[in-house]
Amino acid sequence: MFKYSDHLGFFNPYFIKKEGLIHTEDKFNEIIKAHKGPKEIDVLAISEILNTNYIFADRTIIQGIYKSPWMADINADATAWNYHDVPTHNELDIDENEIAEELFKRLLDEILSYTKGKNKIGILLSGGMDSRIVAGLLDYLIQNGKLPKQVEITALTWGNSNSRDVIYAQKIAELLNWEWKHYIVSAEDLRNNIDEVAENGCEFSPLHLHALPQMRVDNQLDCVLAGSYGDSVGRAEYSSVKVKNLKSVAHNFRNVGSLLKQTAFNETKRDYLSDLDKYHQLFPQKLKYQQYEQDYQLHYMRRMLNPCMKFIGNHNPLFQAFTDPKVFGYMWSLKPELRNDNIYSIILKKINPDLAQIPWARTGLPYGTQEGKTDSYSKVHHSYKKLIDVDLYEEIKNLVLSDEIKSIEIFNIESLKYSLKLIKEVTHTKHWYEEKLIWIASLAKAVSYYNIKSSKGYKKQPIDTFNSRLLVPLEFYGRNHSISKLLKKL
Numbered sequence: 001m002f003k004y005s006d007h008l009g010f011f012n013p014y015f016i017k018k019e020g021l022i023h024t025e026d027k028f029n030e031i032i033k034a035h036k037g038p039k040e041i042d043v044l045a046i047s048e049i050l051n052t053n054y055i056f057a058d059r060t061i062i063q064g065i066y067k068s069p070w071m072a073d074i075n076a077d078a079t080a081w082n083y084h085d086v087p088t089h090n091e092l093d094i095d096e097n098e099i100a101e102e103l104f105k106r107l108l109d110e111i112l113s114y115t116k117g118k119n120k121i122g123i124l125l126s127g128g129m130d131s132r133i134v135a136g137l138l139d140y141l142i143q144n145g146k147l148p149k150q151v152e153i154t155a156l157t158w159g160n161s162n163s164r165d166v167i168y169a170q171k172i173a174e175l176l177n178w179e180w181k182h183y184i185v186s187a188e189d190l191r192n193n194i195d196e197v198a199e200n201g202c203e204f205s206p207l208h209l210h211a212l213p214q215m216r217v218d219n220q221l222d223c224v225l226a227g228s229y230g231d232s233v234g235r236a237e238y239s240s241v242k243v244k245n246l247k248s249v250a251h252n253f254r255n256v257g258s259l260l261k262q263t264a265f266n267e268t269k270r271d272y273l274s275d276l277d278k279y280h281q282l283f284p285q286k287l288k289y290q291q292y293e294q295d296y297q298l299h300y301m302r303r304m305l306n307p308c309m310k311f312i313g314n315h316n317p318l319f320q321a322f323t324d325p326k327v328f329g330y331m332w333s334l335k336p337e338l339r340n341d342n343i344y345s346i347i348l349k350k351i352n353p354d355l356a357q358i359p360w361a362r363t364g365l366p367y368g369t370q371e372g373k374t375d376s377y378s379k380v381h382h383s384y385k386k387l388i389d390v391d392l393y394e395e396i397k398n399l400v401l402s403d404e405i406k407s408i409e410i411f412n413i414e415s416l417k418y419s420l421k422l423i424k425e426v427t428h429t430k431h432w433y434e435e436k437l438i439w440i441a442s443l444a445k446a447v448s449y450y451n452i453k454s455s456k457g458y459k460k461q462p463i464d465t466f467n468s469r470l471l472v473p474l475e476f477y478g479r480n481h482s483i484s485k486l487l488k489k490l
Contacts, residue, residue, distance in 0.1 A: 001026065002073040006084040008229055008297055008328055009320030011310045012067040014060070014201075021078045024068065027314075028060075028201035032450055035065055039452045041408050043260075046443075047268035048275070050256045050436055052249060053205055054304035057275035061202050061443070062452060070279065070298040086283045087329030089290035091336075099338055100346035103234070104137075106327045111137050111225065112146055114319035118222035122215075122316060125155040125180075127168030127361030129344055130230025134321045136351040138225065139176050154221065158183040158211035159381035164361040167377050171358045181218070183211035185382060187391040194399075194438065196311070198445035203307045205439040207384055207431070212311040221316040228305055229322035233331050236339035238296045243336045246292040249299050250276060257415055257433065258467030259440075264410040264458040275299075289336070341368055388434040389423050396420075399441035408447060408454040414468035416440070422472060 004010045014031035015024045025031040045059040058066040072081040115121055125131045141147045155178050157169040166182060173180035193206035196213055236243040253272055255265040279298055285291040312318045322328060331339055345368045348356040360367045364374030388396060397420050405411055423433050
């Protein structure tokens, strides 16, 4: 279970303390069975996920149930955790060509360690650069005899048919002469994702599952490769924000949209920093941006990306490139400015220059090109706003306002009602509130599945009514919109 526990892409199991011993289980429904105490909601975990879309540190939505710690293995007698040495950041100044060559070699070794002896290999392929680098390296291993020529490669892509991600992924698969499978997320698929998230502990919004459950049941593979860590490790970016510009994962922590009763939130705002401080003490980095990058890895990537990927990993062993400590440790040793687009360009030229000519989904231009005419394919690869605001709206609304959500007594029901009205009014393509509301829909199902309770009985305060009428429009639309006009619409 802990073979890859020093890798960033490790799938942390769940654990409870039982008669002085650490009891671990791989799946949420299994640890629930082992947990004999009351299933008490963890309000801080709820507040954290509403703020960031993931839970901090080792919490789950139920008190007393945890994820195994970051970079830790269980000791022989199951009484304590042994922590690995974590690479520290440095600011080495090395020539870009030397960096590209070293990263190339280390990634080849990593991918070969995951795929050696496997006959049927899948790869999650998009129109981005990270999965393209992994695809090119996998093909390089085959072409240079490190993997047998007869190995079967299947590229797996999800998204709307006219999107750059889908069009470019298909071109990459054709270039490399691989089988290509395409998946679209329909209303029925998203409905299924609500159930899947509920059954698996509500660690992330159903939006982040995409078509992973479809891929899981549709394929019998010896292993699957993913490149999702490439941006963060290789190019020092987190959601398009460069490492040196990162803010704390807890930046602007607040009662988002007044969705929680203020009395419930007031309890959490005293404690969320302790989840960060625990790991700051365990693994201190020298500079603030270095600590922030580590935070984004152990909270954001570990608690949101990895549990999503586990949906395939439970059925087809899934390995995430860029997560071996020999790879991310090397990249962390460099000046962050040197973890840039040029490194990828050098690697692509080395393994297959034709891969670089297929445009990058982010720009619609060949990678590294700043000027030129983009194609007409859509940059948006999903239809989540329509699926939530139209196709599944009534179902989601009923779950968000259900007796199950009311029974745990932590949500400001008036704010939930206003939020549901607001998403029908907005016209832009963003789905910030939809992401939270569909997660609450999953939470309603989890409360029912696992008989989750709240013993606190938080009472509604006058501020909850006030915030329902004001803070939700401010956060949702921004301060440039007229609050009075918005309220008239509601």
